[in-house]
Amino acid sequence: MSVTSSSTLDSQLTSSWGPSNSYPDVSMVMSGYTSRLWPRDSQPQFWTKFQVWEWLQQVMDMHQIDASNFPFQNFDIDGHQLCSLSYQDFIRAAGSAGHILFHSITELKWGGQYHVDIGQLDLKPEYDFSCPFPDVNYPSGDIYDPSIHVAPVASPTPSSPDIKRSFSRPHQVKKHNPRGTHLWEFIRDILLNPERNPGLIKWEDRTEGVFRFLKSEAVAQLWGKKKNNSSMTYEKLSRAMRYYYKREILERVDGRRLVYKFGRNARGWRESE
DNA sequence: GCCTGGTTTCCTGATT
DNA sequence: AAATCAGGAAACCAGG
Incomplete structure (x- = not known):
């Protein structure tokens, strides 16, 4: 059961990419x-x-x-x-x-x-x-x-x-990631490429790692497209995001809707990294 | 075949 | 009222 109305999503998509490019x-x-x-x-x-x-x-x-x-x-x-x-x-x-x-x-x-x-x-x-x-x-x-x-x-x-x-470096212990990119990395990479993904997610506080979803359903659609899952919604995506709190990949930002913050276990989002 | 991690799906209830 | 948040529960799926 999706709680997403198509009109909401349409408006998110078209306002972001224009009518000639209705899909990101x-x-x-x-x-x-x-x-x-x-x-x-x-x-x-x-x-x-x-x-x-x-x-x-x-x-x-x-x-x-x-x-x-x-x-x-x-x-x-x-x-x-x-x-x-x-x-x-x-x-x-x-x-x-x-x-x-x-x-x-x-x-x-x-x-x-x-x-x-x-x-x-x-x-x-x-x-x-x-x-x-x-x-x-x-x-x-x-x-x-x-x-x-x-x-x-x-x-x-x-x-x-x-x-x-056939070789490996001691410091590069890369765990195999069978499903490709994780959700939080997907989100991070949207944030790191803002000029290519206008208005989807934006930094609220760059140095603190606080960001906000501007077009939540559009991001969910994009995530769904990557996972080959056309029924992805922000509702479901956000559940996955909430699981990150326990793993300290994300931190809670109380009282602010659609706002998240990278936690200590999230890598690669800092400007100085 | 079992276990595990990382979701995905569904749900109820609370909050904005 | 609708959207979002919170988090439990179960299912799913690929890799180990």
């Missing part, structure tokens, strides 16, 4: 997840070998690629060399994963340029990791969901059971 471009939100993972110097041309290695690791993680058989030796190169590789080079060097890597690096190359061009963001150095990249490789309106573009991810072969890292 989810790809804008989605790309936030990918872009913010990469090294802060968003121009891969200037990456060191270590950063290239870090990027590879992140791509492996994100696409749940079995790293145990990945030919890392083929990527003992710096960012400049990496950027000069052609699509065919990637395929030769990385096999089926080459496709993913090529798309990723293309996006990042674009992203770096885009980042330079947009001056309106007034981003601080610590913040620019969250700078959104244009989804140049994907049709507008499509959800940028890595699994859509990468068959091996959706159906891992029996011989390569799961994520097996």
Whole structure:
């Protein structure tokens, strides 16, 4: 039973994106997840070998690629060399994963340029990791969901059971996140990309991590779209948000409707992080 | 097959 | 009156 009236949602959507774009471009939100993972110097041309290695690791993680058989030796190169590789080079060097890597690096190359061009963001150095990249490789309106573009991810072969890292760094104990992004991360990334998600959620107190839903049902729809759940509502989304109080991912903000605050266990929202 | 984490769904009642 | 909040209970689902 949904308590949402369609008129409420319609007004939220149309006032936000205009009549010609009645549904939010989810790809804008989605790309936030990918872009913010990469090294802060968003121009891969200037990456060191270590950063290239870090990027590879992140791509492996994100696409749940079995790293145990990945030919890392083929990527003992710096960012400049990496950027000069052609699509065919990637395929030769990385096999089926080459496709993913090529798309990723293309996006990042674009992203770096885009980042330079947009001056309106007034981003601080610590913040620019969250700078959104244009989804140049994907049709507008499509959800940028890595699994859509990468068959091996959706159906891992029996011989390569799961994520097996051929190497791991002691400080990067990444817990496998089977469902992709968590709700609170989804919310965080909307907040970190305000210019791409106008009027959905806004900071009330940036330094304290207090934020407010402006278009609660629209956000719920967006979340539902990401989870492939067309019946998502703010009612249900907010229940999930309330579960975060116990885990201290969120803190209660008493007396204010649609207002939440990031808690001590929420990462990546601070400007100085 | 069981356990677990992270929701999703549904619900009742309270508050704004 | 409607929207939102609070939180219990149960179901769901993918990974371990």
